[in-house]
Amino acid sequence: MQVSKIDCRSDHAAKNFVESLRNTGFAILQFHPIDSDLVSQVYSDWARFFSSEGKHEYHFNAKTQDGFFPFLSENAKGAKAKDLKEFYHYYPWGQCPDFLEEATSRLYKQLNGLAMLLLDWVEQESPEAIRKNYSMRLSDMVNPSDGTLMRILNYPAMKGDEVPSAIRAAAHEDINLLTCLVASTEPGLQVKDLDGNWHDVDCDPGSIAVNVGDMLQMCSDNYFPSTTHRVINPDTGTENKARLSIPLFLHPRPEVVLSDDHTAGTFLLQRLKEIGLK
Numbered sequence: 001m002q003v004s005k006i007d008c009r010s011d012h013a014a015k016n017f018v019e020s021l022r023n024t025g026f027a028i029l030q031f032h033p034i035d036s037d038l039v040s041q042v043y044s045d046w047a048r049f050f051s052s053e054g055k056h057e058y059h060f061n062a063k064t065q066d067g068f069f070p071f072l073s074e075n076a077k078g079a080k081a082k083d084l085k086e087f088y089h090y091y092p093w094g095q096c097p098d099f100l101e102e103a104t105s106r107l108y109k110q111l112n113g114l115a116m117l118l119l120d121w122v123e124q125e126s127p128e129a130i131r132k133n134y135s136m137r138l139s140d141m142v143n144p145s146d147g148t149l150m151r152i153l154n155y156p157a158m159k160g161d162e163v164p165s166a167i168r169a170a171a172h173e174d175i176n177l178l179t180c181l182v183a184s185t186e187p188g189l190q191v192k193d194l195d196g197n198w199h200d201v202d203c204d205p206g207s208i209a210v211n212v213g214d215m216l217q218m219c220s221d222n223y224f225p226s227t228t229h230r231v232i233n234p235d236t237g238t239e240n241k242a243r244l245s246i247p248l249f250l251h252p253r254p255e256v257v258l259s260d261d262h263t264a265g266t267f268l269l270q271r272l273k274e275i276g277l278k
């Protein structure tokens with residue numbers, strides 16, 4: 001299983017992108033419009049945040065879910081051990097340290113803009129029989145939406161005393177419609193094929209990985225697969241560095257209908273309970 005790399009400048013970008021989502025649940029974007037200097041700045045600013053004790057003053061709000069989630073807060077659905085990560089949920093309306101606000105909000109806006117284009121590509125390239133299941137245009141489900149969040153993740157260097165079964169991010173599927181993941185500066189992301197084998201996602205620094213979440217799988221009647229993925233631990237020695245990554249999770253407004261059984265709101269609540277965040 002090889003996740004395709006898409007040149008966003010190509011005339012065939014939309015078709016190739018959607019074909020890759022359909023086949024693997026993932027696509028890697030190259031030559032995309034996200035400003036790489038901004039990405040570098042956001043990474044170095046947040047590395048500073050995670051290395052400071054001040055981070056604990058921004059502890060997440062359990063009701064609104066914005067803020068800092070300390071190390072070992074979250075487990076993947078059904079996983080016993082907690083993931084070896086700490087992270088921050090950034091929403092434009094939520095709490096954010098002053099020194100991070102300007103660059104972080106700029107990156108949020110850029111990623112959100114890219115995501116609208118990608119949803120239009122998905123819409124345009126969906127077969128008519130699938131498109132008719134969408135309760136509205138896909139981009140209208142999330143534009144605007146207070147639920148879309150940017151997660152800044154820090155996987156600290158391994159200390160050697162971790163629970164043996166714990167990994168950086170245990171196998172999971174994303175809950176939301178589509179995820180735009182700013183490539184990490186370190187490897188580790190893997191995707192699972194239908195036979196249960198794991199494959200490295202060859203996501204060079206500078207690229208953006210995009211993947212289908214459960215909500216798009218649901219509203220496309222399983223046409224697009226919400227593929228299982230995980231982040232594995234580094235080898236010990238020189239490979240053992242902290243790893244940062246930044247996914248933007250596109251969440252429709254709560255009242256948006258996804259299927260006969262679920263709105264985005266009811267589905268999200270069910271999943272947050274399953275992963276220990278509610």
Ligand SMILES: O=C(O)CCC(=O)C(=O)O
Nearest residue numbers: 153169184189231245247
């Ligand atoms: O860190 C990564 O590369 C992936 C993170 C991820 O899959 C998630 O937070 O849902």
Ligand SMILES: [Fe+2]
Nearest residue numbers: 172173174229
């Ligand atoms: Fe994920």
